[in-house]
Amino acid sequence: MSDKFSPLIEELDLLAAELTEFNQMGPHFVIFHRFHVGGTNCTPGEEVIKVSLIHRGREFPLRLSLAVLLLFNYFAEHRRLAQCARQIQSGISTDAFYTKHGANAKSGKRQTRRFSHVSIKEYVKRLRGSLAVACGEAGLKLDPDEILVSESTESNEVNYRLRISVEWIHVD
Numbered sequence: 001m002s003d004k005f006s007p008l009i010e011e012l013d014l015l016a017a018e019l020t021e022f023n024q025m026g027p028h029f030v031i032f033h034r035f036h037v038g039g040t041n042c043t044p045g046e047e048v049i050k051v052s053l054i055h056r057g058r059e060f061p062l063r064l065s066l067a068v069l070l071l072f073n074y075f076a077e078h079r080r081l082a083q084c085a086r087q088i089q090s091g092i093s094t095d096a097f098y099t100k101h102g103a104n105a106k107s108g109k110r111q112t113r114r115f116s117h118v119s120i121k122e123y124v125k126r127l128r129g130s131l132a133v134a135c136g137e138a139g140l141k142l143d144p145d146e147i148l149v150s151e152s153t154e155s156n157e158v159n160y161r162l163r164i165s166v167e168w169i170h171v172d
Contacts, residue, residue, distance in 0.1 A: 026163040027140065027147060028054045031073055035104035036170035044096035045104035046170070047111060048073045053131075055138040062130045067113040070098055071123050075148070075162040082151045082159035085117035124148065124160060 032050040037043055048069045053060040064072065074092055083091070092098045092115050102111035115123075128144035135142045151159040 026165060027135070027142065028165045028167075029076070030054055030059070031076060031166060031168050033168060033170050034172060035102065036172055037104065042097065042168055044100035045102070046097070047102040047105065049171075053134040053138055053140075055140060058138070060134040060138045062127075062134050064127065064130055066111060067115070067119070068123050068127050068130070070101065070113060071115070071120065072127060072162075074098070075160065076164065076166045079162040079164060079166070082149070082161035084153075084157045084159050085120040088120050088160070089115045089117050124150075 030052050031048060032052070033042065033046040034049050035045060035047050037045070048066075051062045051064060051069060051072050053062065062072070070092065071088070074088065074095075078091070099112060100110055102109065105111075128148055131142075131144040131147050135144070135147075147163055149161050149163050151161065153159060
């Protein structure tokens with residue numbers, strides 16, 4: 001009788017392992033960069049061109065403006081450390097990856113954006129909206145507030161942190 005149910009038991013074991021990993025790591029995202037210089041990893045001059053949610057082998061692109069793509073990339077790089085809007089603004093405005101964004105393109109024109117702490121709060125709302133759409137398309141019943149977490153402080157400040165697994169892919 002157990003032979004009859006072996007395939008079902010194996011499938012359930014796989015689903016249980018998948019769920020455990022998902023709960024520990026969060027959803028999986030891929031960030032695509034172009035204008036990559038061979039032999040390097042995520043260097044100034046590259047361009048963030050796309051972010052996608054990956055679920056069950058399928059890709060669900062997030063529909064993000066350039067500013068929100070940059071913010072997502074920044075959150076992903078610093079996902080282990082929650083930061084307030086002013087820290088994020090300071091980090092983006094001083095990091096060469098963001099100040100020279102897109103400079104490796106043949107045109108040589110940088111594609112930078114200025115961030116204020118107020119704009120970051122608005123971009124967080126837009127990012128959560130896009131996360132909701134992508135999760136819906138993927139059939140995931142996830143709350144965007146649990147993917148892009150807001151952590152309260154003892155003051156009126158809010159710290160943000162992405163709870164995801166992520167990889168970067170360089171395309172040329």
